[in-house]
Amino acid sequence: MQIKACLFDLDGVVVNTAKYHYLAWKKIATDLGFEFSELDNERLKGISRTESLDLLLEIGNLKLDPETKNELAEIKNNFYVSSIQKMNSDEILPGVIRFLNELHDGGILIALGSASKNAMTILNKINIIQLFDVIIDGNKVSKAKPDPEVFIKGAAELGVEPQYCVVFEDAQAGIEAARNGGMYIIGVGEAENLKNADFVIPGFETITLDQLINWYS
Ligand code: BG6
Numbered sequence: 001m002q003i004k005a006c007l008f009d010l011d012g013v014v015v016n017t018a019k020y021h022y023l024a025w026k027k028i029a030t031d032l033g034f035e036f037s038e039l040d041n042e043r044l045k046g047i048s049r050t051e052s053l054d055l056l057l058e059i060g061n062l063k064l065d066p067e068t069k070n071e072l073a074e075i076k077n078n079f080y081v082s083s084i085q086k087m088n089s090d091e092i093l094p095g096v097i098r099f100l101n102e103l104h105d106g107g108i109l110i111a112l113g114s115a116s117k118n119a120m121t122i123l124n125k126i127n128i129i130q131l132f133d134v135i136i137d138g139n140k141v142s143k144a145k146p147d148p149e150v151f152i153k154g155a156a157e158l159g160v161e162p163q164y165c166v167v168f169e170d171a172q173a174g175i176e177a178a179r180n181g182g183m184y185i186i187g188v189g190e191a192e193n194l195k196n197a198d199f200v201i202p203g204f205e206t207i208t209l210d211q212l213i214n215w216y217s
């Protein structure tokens with residue numbers, strides 16, 4: 001089998017926005033009067049804003065009415081959006097651009113598959129929209145990871161069947177989504193947080209297309 005497309009998550013894979021999401025949720029938790037650790041935050045990675053809030057409230061043992069929850073989600077997003085305003089291409093994770101260019105030169109199609117409704121803002125800030133053949137973000141899907149919709153849509157728009165796709169993900173929910181979509185999965189980060197990936201890399205600094213082809217075959 002041959003790799004025809006690679007699909008990339010955004011937050012925590014292409015760029016280190018995962019830290020901004022964490023800080024914004026931590027602020028909400030602090031305001032509500034409970035602790036929210038980086039370990040707790042692993043459970044929020046990759047999932048939608050509303051589901052993240054539900055999990056956060058579960059961690060804090062709180063039950064709130066829908067209106068208050070909407071307000072909190074908006075406060076979190078405003079805080080998050082203001083912290084990403086100053087982003088620039090320096091925040092692209094090491095090796096990402098080189099690897100995307102290598103894939104492109106090797107004839108591999110490239111898609112973004114992100115749960116975030118702020119994905120286009122970030123891609124504009126870091127100036128890499130042109131490196132993606134297809135972009136699927138949180139505004140284009142109705143089901144959040146671990147549902148495979150975001151990756152299935154990405155593959156369909158690229159015109160590639162799932163078994164020829166490789167997904168790069170830093171979140172457990174994203175790995176499950178790719179698994180549910182029948183794709184090959186590279187976890188990006190620490191193996192203990194990325195169960196069920198086919199292979200785990202710490203980042204993109206040294207990965208090459210030849211290596212990827214070797215792992216996949
Ligand atoms: C994912 C992040 O990419 O996007 C999650 O990993 C986040 O932490 C989700 O909750 C939704 O993002 P946004 O920007 O629409 O709130």
Ligand code: MG
Nearest residue numbers: 009011012170
């Ligand atoms: Mg992510």
